[in-house]
Amino acid sequence: MDYYDEHFVLNNTSEESGDSDFEMDGFMSPCVRELSNDLHRIFIPIVYGIIFFLGVVGNGLVVLVMGYQKKIKTMTDKYRLHLSVADLLLVLTLPFWAVDAASTWYFGKFLCVSVHVIYTLNVYSSVLILAFISLDRYLAVVRATNSQAMRKLLADKVIYVGVWLPALLLTVPDLVFAQVRESVDSGMRFNNGADPREAMDSRLICERIYPQGSGIIWMAVFRFQHILVGFVLPGLVIFTCYCIIIMKLSQGSKGQVLKRKALKTTVILILCFFCCWLPYCLGIFVDTLIQLEVLSSGCTLDHWVQNWMSITEALAYFHCCLNPILYAFLGVKFKKSAKNALKNGSKSSQKNLMTKKRGPISSVSESESSSVLSS
Secondary structure, three states: OOHHHHHOOOOOOOOOOOHHHHOOOOOOOOHHHHOHHHHHHHHHHHHHHHHHHHHHHHHHHHHHHHHHOOOOOOHHHHHHHHHHHHHHHHHOOHHHHHHHHHOOOOOHHHHHHHHHHHHHHHHHHHHHHHHHHHHHHHHHHHOOOOOHHHHHHHHHHHHHHHHHHHHHHOOHHHHHHEEEEEEEOOOOOOOOOOOHHHHOOEEEEEEEOOOOOOHHHHHHHHHHHHHHHHHHHHHHHHHHHHHHHHHHHOOOOOOHHHHHHHHHHHHHHHHHHHHHHHHHHHHHHHHHHHHOOOOOOOHHHHHHHHHHHHHHHHHHHOHHHHHHHHHHHHOHHHHHHHHHHHHHHHHHHHHHHHHHHHOOOOHHHHHHHHHHHHO
């Protein structure tokens, strides 16, 4: 299932459509879906399952390690914690989409709306957090002498108003339009001259259903909103901040080598995000132009765009797994914190086990046990 193909479906026909409507409801060009049907039912569930496993383990580890940190976190660590939470929310929705792609939507309207809301919340919050990270890096490098108070304000308070509140408001269309309805599977193959009416499969799908007659307009508005608010505007902030930072670092003043090392992980994080999401955004942009008849559509072009969106959608979701990977290979402080968290967890479990075996012990013996465990 291509998410935007389902998510921005057009309500061109009603459930009581007759034979004349049948020709318009997905069967105008059956060759568009013939190959992508197997892609949806096999490729997407497998890839989503892999992303779900890696995303839960990786982002869960980031959240757990940062929770064990007793020292005050850096500003960047705070942003990355927000980012890991957002990514964790997204990967938790992937099993639902995997089952939907492989078979049908079994989970009812409540989960349909919830999954859409969580998806939208993550998409916008992730890129906005990355913009905040870039702004924080700009303040730390370019305005290092007098930016601490501003950075603390942004990381502790403004992020909720500038990231999570807008992302939450942008989920309102999901609350209004997301529904479960019965639909025919337009990806069926029609062989040996079989009647399409006899060959079609009926399934439940979870999608946005827009008002009839203006569905194409609603679809275009929300797609362009996603590209503009969720990609272009934050991208301009990221691009501007890093261009200024590069100019500052190129001056070669004392101490810049350390700043370059501090920026390495964040820069790669930003690049990975755009490498993952840019192909998908280009795909939905081209598909929207086709829907609006700005670009002439044909079987070959439609087929190519649909498959492009299916593949790049999985690539876009894969960015949820990249943050913990980048931490593990590039974040020296994070690796140290992870080791400390594992040690603390091991010590706590050993201490609890010893307490259960010995029962109540005196304060002197408890102190000795703590000394042994800490040595």
